[in-house]
Amino acid sequence: MVSKGVKAVIAQVLDRVSPKVEERAKILGLARRCQRKVRKSLNEMGMQARVRIEGSVAKDTWLSGEADVDIFMCFDVSVPKRRFRPICLKVARKVFKDVGWIERFAEHPYVEAWINGTRINIVPCYKSKRGEWLSATDRTPFHTRYIKRRLSEDVKKEIRLLKRFMKGVGVYGAEIKVGGFSGYLSELLILHFGSFLNTLRNAHRLGKDIIDLEGYYEGRYEEAKRFFMAPVIVVDPIDKYRNVAAALSIQRVSEFIAASKAFLSEPSLTFFYPLEVTPYPLDVLLTELKSREAGILVVKAGRVVAVPDVLWGQLYRSMRAIAVQLKQFEFKVLRSTAWSDEESAIALIFELESTSLPSIKKHLGPPVESKEARSFLEKHLGAPTTYSGPWIEEGRWVVETRRRYTNAVTLLRDLLSDGGETIGVAGLISQAFKKSLRIMVNEEVADFYSTNINFAKFFTEFVVGKPPWLQAA
Amino acid sequence: MVSKGVKAVIAQVLDRVSPKVEERAKILGLARRCQRKVRKSLNEMGMQARVRIEGSVAKDTWLSGEADVDIFMCFDVSVPKRRFRPICLKVARKVFKDVGWIERFAEHPYVEAWINGTRINIVPCYKSKRGEWLSATDRTPFHTRYIKRRLSEDVKKEIRLLKRFMKGVGVYGAEIKVGGFSGYLSELLILHFGSFLNTLRNAHRLGKDIIDLEGYYEGRYEEAKRFFMAPVIVVDPIDKYRNVAAALSIQRVSEFIAASKAFLSEPSLTFFYPLEVTPYPLDVLLTELKSREAGILVVKAGRVVAVPDVLWGQLYRSMRAIAVQLKQFEFKVLRSTAWSDEESAIALIFELESTSLPSIKKHLGPPVESKEARSFLEKHLGAPTTYSGPWIEEGRWVVETRRRYTNAVTLLRDLLSDGGETIGVAGLISQAFKKSLRIMVNEEVADFYSTNINFAKFFTEFVVGKPPWLQAA
Numbered sequence: 017m018v019s020k021g022v023k024a025v026i027a028q029v030l031d032r033v034s035p036k037v038e039e040r041a042k043i044l045g046l047a048r049r050c051q052r053k054v055r056k057s058l059n060e061m062g063m064q065a066r067v068r069i070e071g072s073v074a075k076d077t078w079l080s081g082e083a084d085v086d087i088f089m090c091f092d093v094s095v096p097k098r099r100f101r102p103i104c105l106k107v108a109r110k111v112f113k114d115v116g117w118i119e120r121f122a123e124h125p126y127v128e129a130w131i132n133g134t135r136i137n138i139v140p141c142y143k144s145k146r147g148e149w150l151s152a153t154d155r156t157p158f159h160t161r162y163i164k165r166r167l168s169e170d171v172k173k174e175i176r177l178l179k180r181f182m183k184g185v186g187v188y189g190a191e192i193k194v195g196g197f198s199g200y201l202s203e204l205l206i207l208h209f210g211s212f213l214n215t216l217r218n219a220h221r222l223g224k225d226i227i228d229l230e231g232y233y234e235g236r237y238e239e240a241k242r243f244f245m246a247p248v249i250v251v252d253p254i255d256k257y258r259n260v261a262a263a264l265s266i267q268r269v270s271e272f273i274a275a276s277k278a279f280l281s282e283p284s285l286t287f288f289y290p291l292e293v294t295p296y297p298l299d300v301l302l303t304e305l306k307s308r309e310a311g312i313l314v315v316k317a318g319r320v321v322a323v324p325d326v327l328w329g330q331l332y333r334s335m336r337a338i339a340v341q342l343k344q345f346e347f348k349v350l351r352s353t354a355w356s357d358e359e360s361a362i363a364l365i366f367e368l369e370s371t372s373l374p375s376i377k378k379h380l381g382p383p384v385e386s387k388e389a390r391s392f393l394e395k396h397l398g399a400p401t402t403y404s405g406p407w408i409e410e411g412r413w414v415v416e417t418r419r420r421y422t423n424a425v426t427l428l429r430d431l432l433s434d435g436g437e438t439i440g441v442a443g444l445i446s447q448a449f450k451k452s453l454r455i456m457v458n459e460e461v462a463d464f465y466s467t468n469i470n471f472a473k474f475f476t477e478f479v480v481g482k483p484p485w486l487q488a489a
Numbered sequence: 490m491v492s493k494g495v496k497a498v499i500a501q502v503l504d505r506v507s508p509k510v511e512e513r514a515k516i517l518g519l520a521r522r523c524q525r526k527v528r529k530s531l532n533e534m535g536m537q538a539r540v541r542i543e544g545s546v547a548k549d550t551w552l553s554g555e556a557d558v559d560i561f562m563c564f565d566v567s568v569p570k571r572r573f574r575p576i577c578l579k580v581a582r583k584v585f586k587d588v589g590w591i592e593r594f595a596e597h598p599y600v601e602a603w604i605n606g607t608r609i610n611i612v613p614c615y616k617s618k619r620g621e622w623l624s625a626t627d628r629t630p631f632h633t634r635y636i637k638r639r640l641s642e643d644v645k646k647e648i649r650l651l652k653r654f655m656k657g658v659g660v661y662g663a664e665i666k667v668g669g670f671s672g673y674l675s676e677l678l679i680l681h682f683g684s685f686l687n688t689l690r691n692a693h694r695l696g697k698d699i700i701d702l703e704g705y706y707e708g709r710y711e712e713a714k715r716f717f718m719a720p721v722i723v724v725d726p727i728d729k730y731r732n733v734a735a736a737l738s739i740q741r742v743s744e745f746i747a748a749s750k751a752f753l754s755e756p757s758l759t760f761f762y763p764l765e766v767t768p769y770p771l772d773v774l775l776t777e778l779k780s781r782e783a784g785i786l787v788v789k790a791g792r793v794v795a796v797p798d799v800l801w802g803q804l805y806r807s808m809r810a811i812a813v814q815l816k817q818f819e820f821k822v823l824r825s826t827a828w829s830d831e832e833s834a835i836a837l838i839f840e841l842e843s844t845s846l847p848s849i850k851k852h853l854g855p856p857v858e859s860k861e862a863r864s865f866l867e868k869h870l871g872a873p874t875t876y877s878g879p880w881i882e883e884g885r886w887v888v889e890t891r892r893r894y895t896n897a898v899t900l901l902r903d904l905l906s907d908g909g910e911t912i913g914v915a916g917l918i919s920q921a922f923k924k925s926l927r928i929m930v931n932e933e934v935a936d937f938y939s940t941n942i943n944f945a946k947f948f949t950e951f952v953v954g955k956p957p958w959l960q961a962a
Contacts, residue, residue, distance in 0.1 A: 220858040270884040274857035281863070308876045308889075309848045350851045350889060351882070367877075367889075369850065374843040375782045378823045384747035385693040390754075397959065403781045404840075404954030409824070411743045416781075416823060416840075416954065481877030481889060486870065 018213060021283040026177060026212070029288045033176040035080040043134065047073050047085045050111065050136055054087050057110040063103065066090040066143060070160045072199055075167065077175045079183075085136045088157060090143045093150060100140040100151075101125040107138060121323055124152045146254060158254040163203050177212035178202050184288040185275040185485050187268040193328040195265035197272070204229065204250055204260060216276035222248045222269055232256035275485055290484035295472035298462060304479060305458050311368035312479075313424060314456040315432065316464065317448035320362050327356060330442035335364045337440030341431055342366060345421050346373060353478060357470040362448060365478060371424040371457055376403050381413035389413055428455050491686060494756040499650060499685070502761045506649040508553040516607065520546050520558045523584065523609055527560050530583040536576065539563040539616060543633045545672055548640065550648045552656075558609045561630060563616045566623060573613040573624075574598040580611060593796055597625045619727060631727040636676050650685035651675050657761040658748040658958050660741040666801040668738035670745070677702065677723055677733060689749035695721045695742055705729040748958055763957035768945035771935060777952060778931050784841035785952075786897060787929040788905065789937060790921035793835050800829060803915035808837045810913030814904055815839060818894050819846060826951060830943040835921060838951060844897040844930055849876050854886035862886055901928050 035043070047069045055067040071086035072078035089107070091100075101121070108117045108127040117129035126139040141153040149155060179202050182188035190198035197205075208227050209215040226237050228251040233240040240249060244259045247266040252258040279287045296304065305312065315338065320327055331354035339352045348369035356362040381396070382388035396402050396415040404416040421427040431439055432453055435446035456464065465472050477484075508516065520542045528540040544559035545551035562580070564573075574594070581590045581600040590602035599612040614626040622628060652675050655661035663671035670678075681700045682688040699710050700723040706713040713722060717732045720739040725731040752760045769777065778785065788811065793800055804827035812825045821842035829835040854869070855861035869875050869888045877889040894900040904912055905926055908919035929937065938945050950957075 266884065267881065270857050270881045274862070274881055274886075277858070277862070311847065311849070348851075350849070351880075370847040374784065376784070376823070376842060378821075378842075384743050385750065389747070389750070393959070397955070404952060406959070407824075407954050407956065408740065408743045408747055411739065413747075479877060481880050482870070483880065486866070486879065 019283065022213070022280070025283045025285055025288075028285060029177055029180055030173055032289075033079045033180045034173070035078070035083075039080055039083075043073060043078070043083045043085065046131060046134060046136075047087070050085060050087050050131075050138075053111045054089060054107055054138060057107050058089065058103075060110075061103070061106060063095075064092055068157060070139075070156050074160050075163050075203070077163070077167075077172055077179070077199070077203060079176055079180055082183075083134055085134060086156075087136065087138050088153070089138065089140045090157065091140060093142050093144065095142075097151060104138060104140055111138070112136075126153075149255070155252070155255060155258075159200050159252075162254050163200070163207075166207055171206060174206045174210075174212045174215075175203050178206055178215055180288045181212070181216075181275075181279070182272070184286075184290055185271060185483065186290075187272045187275070190263040191328070192263075192325045192332070194268065195263060196268040197264060198260070201250060201260045201264070204253070208250075213280075216280055219273045219276035222273070223266070226251065229253045230256070271483065275483065278485060284485075287485045293473045293477050293484070295465075295469065295476045296479070298466055301465065301476070301479070302459050302462065309370075310458050311371040311424070312458055312461070313366045313368065313371065313428065314363050314454075314461050314464070314475075315366070315428060315449075316361060316363040316454045316456065317445070318362075318452040319360055320356070320444050320448050322444055324358055327358065327362075327444070328354070330445050331356060331362060331364065334436070334441040334445040335366075337442075338364060338428070338431070338436070339366060341439050342368065342424060342427070345424075345427055346377070346419070347371075347424050347427075351481075355471060355474045357468070361464075361468065361471070362445065363471065365475070366424075367478075368424055373419055373422050375419055375422050376416055377419045379415050379417045381406060381415060383412050384408055385411075425455055425457055492756065495686070495753070498756045498758055498761075501758060502650055502653055503646055505762075506552045506653045507646070508551070508556075512553055512556075516546060516551070516556045516558070519604060519607060519609075520560070523558060523560050523604075523611075526584045527562060527580055527611060530580050531562065531576075533583075534576070534579060536568075537565055541630060543612075543629050547633050548636050548676070550636070550640075550645055550652070550672070550676060552649055552653055556607055558607060559629075560609065560611050561626070562611065562613050563630065564613060566615050566617065568615075570624060577611060577613055584611070585609075599626075622728070628725070628728060628731075632673050632725075635727050636673070636680075639680055644679060647679045647683075647685045647688075648676050651679055651688055653761045654685070654689075654748075654752070655745070657759075657763055658744060658956065659763075660745045660748070663736040664801070665736075665798045665805070667741065668736060669741040670737060671733070674723060674733045674737070677726070681723075686753075689753055692746045692749035695746070696739070699724065702726045703729070744956065748956070751958060757958075759960070760958045764960075766946045766950050766957070768938075768942065768949045769952070771939055774938065774949070774952070775932050775935065782843075783931050784844040784897070785931055785934070786839045786841065786844065786901065787836050787934050787937070787948075788839070788901060788922075789834060789836040789927045789929065790918070791835075791925040792833055793829070793917050793921050795917055797831055800831065800835075800917070801827070803918050804829060804835060804837065807909070807914040807918040808839075810915075811837060811901070811904070811909070812839060814912050815841065815897060815900070818897075818900055819850070819892075820844070820897050820900075824954075828944060828947045830941065834937075834941065834944070835918065836944065838948070839897075840951075841897055846892055846895050848892055848895050849889055850892045852888050852890045854879065854888060856885050857881055858884075898928055898930055 051067055051069055058065050068088050070088045071084065073083055073085050104125050104127050105119065112129040115129050115131050117127050120126050120128050126137055129136045139153050141156065142150040144150050144154040146158060179188060179199065182197050182202060187196040189196045205215050208229060209218055226233060226240050226249045230253045232251055246259050246262055247269055248261040248264050250260040252260045275287060335352050335354045339349050342349050350367045350369060352366045354364050381392040392413050393406060396406050401418040402415055406413045406415040432449050435441060435450040437446045465475060524540055524542055531538050541561050543561045544557065546556055546558050577598050577600050578592065585602040588602050588604050590600050593599050593601050599610055602609045612626055614629065615623045617623050617627040619631060652661060652672065655670050655675060660669040662669045678688050681702060682691055699706060699713050703726045705724055719732050719735055720742055721734040721737050723733040725733045748760060808825050808827045812822050815822050823840040823842060825839045827837050854865040865886050866879060869879050874891040875888055879886045879888040905922050908914060908923040910919040938948060
């Protein structure tokens with residue numbers, strides 16, 4: 017049974033996500049022009065390569081207004097991988113000479129350009145044989161072919177609905193910043209579950225079952241679970257040793273499950289098209305922070321030059337390392353998050369129950385009959401940091417002693433003054449801290465908040481704290 | 490090897506604890522006079538009974554200046570137990586008509602009087618056959634006989650040393666207030682270990698081995714451990730089913746172990762004769778409390794009329810119940826203790842890391858896929874107590890919400906306004922709370938501190954927090 021509400025919402029979304037004839041012609045024209053130009057410039061360089069349109073444009077599963085054009089250059093396996101980067105750059109210089117472009121490099125080089133608001137990626141790969149992959153992008157042509165063969169116009173609709181839903185609830189994108197569902201993964205889910213609604217209805221099974229369209233692991237699911245070791249396992253139909261959902265975090269899975277549940281019970285367009293966040297006016301923000309006696313710490317630094325996957329990987333790693341330290345010194349970390357506009361600044365944000373702790377703490381010592389008892393007593397008996405004791409409790413010496421750090425800002429300043437690499441802050445983040453560290457507490461964030469609208473939006477979302485689709489539910 | 494220091498201290502202690510001829514004559518004279526008077530008054534009542542001097546005076550193991558005279562009336566088993574109390578009272582009225590006396594009643598009635606600074610107890614029991622005990626005190630004559638047969642002048646010295654040491658370090662006395670070593674237990678320890686120093690040297694083995702002088706459980710120690718289920722097991726030589734150390738708490742055992750260790754490494758008279766505690770002058774106390782940003786709560790009430798074992802049992806039980814509540818509401822309880830002068834007042838004392846908590850707290854909700862998710866969201870979404878969220882964390886809904894109690898005093902006032910019986914405060918304590926509850930924080934204790942010297946001493950000891958013998962170590 018599909019409710020009227022669900023039907024109505026779906027109809028509206030379908031209308032918005034399906035490209036009209038005009039737009040389709042425009043994007044395909046753009047893609048083919050790029051393809052020809054790439055082919056031509058490779059020819060001029062005397063390079064043999066098959067040049068193809070890949071990805072959602074090739075599969076016709078892209079969303080209206082959000083097309084990404086992927087042009088793949090498939091080289092013979094005799095071309096050494098170190099030549100990928102110079103070839104890419106050379107091609108880009110020719111193809112995008114009028115529009116400008118940027119080099120991207122995560123584990124694999126590629127270039128990106130924007131033409132009339134559409135992103136074009138030029139990506140090198142090998143003409144690998146199936147199963148004999150030589151570079152990270154070699155599988156893509158196989159993925160495109162696998163999906164295309166199984167598409168009908170109806171299936172495409174279901175895929176577009178699911179992609180838009182995933183974007184709307186913030187779980188779309190396999191990049192490290194998001195750790196969500198890739199386009200290919202969403203397509204496989206539709207092939208598996210048959211429809212958008214059926215995928216939502218079965219979302220809660222994602223972490224439990226294995227999705228294995230080609231039946232590689234039939235009757236051996238437990239074995240496959242041990243092999244892949246991931247929250248969600250979707251076996252790649254063109255490579256039985258690859259989990260398409262490997263980059264998917266448990267966090268995004270949970271959010272997808274919760275959003276699916278919420279949408280099915282109270283359907284709304286907001287799940288697909290969330291309201292734009294309006295940052296709190298500064299005075300509202302400050303009142304809000306005051307009312308909750310907030311303990312929000314913002315650890316900020318200037319620009320970090322790195323491709324997004326490296327930047328976000330390092331931001332998250334650094335955030336976790338600092339949270340561990342805060343907890344070690346007994347500050348209660350309610351939540352933490354990382355922000356960057358990928359241009360001018362980075363920030364790690366920690367909300368604590370309180371930024372200050374009582375000066376007194378109980379310190380557990382060794383068992384009374386142990387060898388260490390003596391040195392413990394020598395250290396604490398009559399020491400200036402001892403408030404009470406030592407006394408005996410449950411067979412151990414215990415003392416009430418002065419806490420080393422009663423203020424989280426002082427602690428962070430001490431830990432990060434040298435960049436914090438020793439406590440686990442990642443290299444680039446540590447360098448940025450050394451150059452331009454600022455630690456702000458609560459209302460001290462006002463200046464930065466007022467000058468960076470991107471941060472202001474993010475910080476407002478953080479303070480509100482609930483997923484945007486939840487307002488509707 | 491016994492160090493010179495140890496020898497010197499022991500010599501001094503022996504000199505002080507061994508009664509001189511005069512004192513011995515005085516105490517024995519007093520005991521025999523009482524014995525005769527009791528016998529006479531029983532005869533006048535037409536009661537058949539064997540009247541004996543029991544306990545440490547009978548065994549000659551009492552400490553100079555601290556004799557307790559125990560007069561036992563051993564009745565024929567045909568006398569109904571309900572007659573014990575009226576007989577006791579009648580005897581007391583005659584024997585102590587000039588000095589006054591008080592009735593004591595724990596599980597067994599007896600009367601107590603003071604003559605020239607010496608306590609006299611008159612205790613009823615049955616002439617039971619061994620193993621066919623009819624009342625709690627029937628074993629005492631057997632204990633007296635068992636010990637007396639095994640005493641030499643040297644062994645008596647060792648017992649006196651051990652008793653004084655146990656008194657000095659605060660672990661002597663099987664009453665509920667202390668939960669320590671009884672006189673009989675200390676005597677058995679000397680019989681087992683051979684000497685005072687050997688007992689101290691082997692103190693750390695008390696919780697591990699079983700002491701079984703008559704070998705009732707030879708080869709079946711594991712069985713005995715399961716049977717007795719206590720921190721320390723000392724099988725009663727006259728009753729294989731009784732653990733003489735049953736009332737001994739793990740706390741006192743640990744303290745005895747620690748004190749033994751400390752004395753052996755740094756012998757001092759202080760272990761036997763601790764310095765009298767001088768209460769802090771009020772201004773010193775207040776400065777001390779201020780310097781530590783203390784969170785000391787004193788929950789006080791007026792007099793509770795009960796025999797000490799009942800009073801202390803109820804005080805400790807109530808203290809634990811309140812501490813559980815404080816912890817439940819997330820206050821960090823560093824330690825708690827109970828005080829009473831057994832006359833005018835009772836008090837439960839709790840030291841908290843802080844008496845106030847941040848207003849914000851993280852509240853864990855149900856898993857996103859559970860049935861309960863919906864009602865959790867309905868409760869917290871947009872609620873006036875919600876600061877941030879709900880959001881999803883590790884697969885569960887989580888919300889930042891306002892803490893119900895941010896102040897420990899407010900919490901206790903709410904919990905105890907009706908006496909607190911529902912949260913586990915014991916009956917008599919609860920009644921006292923209903924009549925005259927006062928909750929004081931930190932410096933608010935000043936008035937009571939200034940007017941009750943007994944409390945002032947206790948409170949000073951609590952703030953100092955270390956065992957008195959530790960100053961010397």
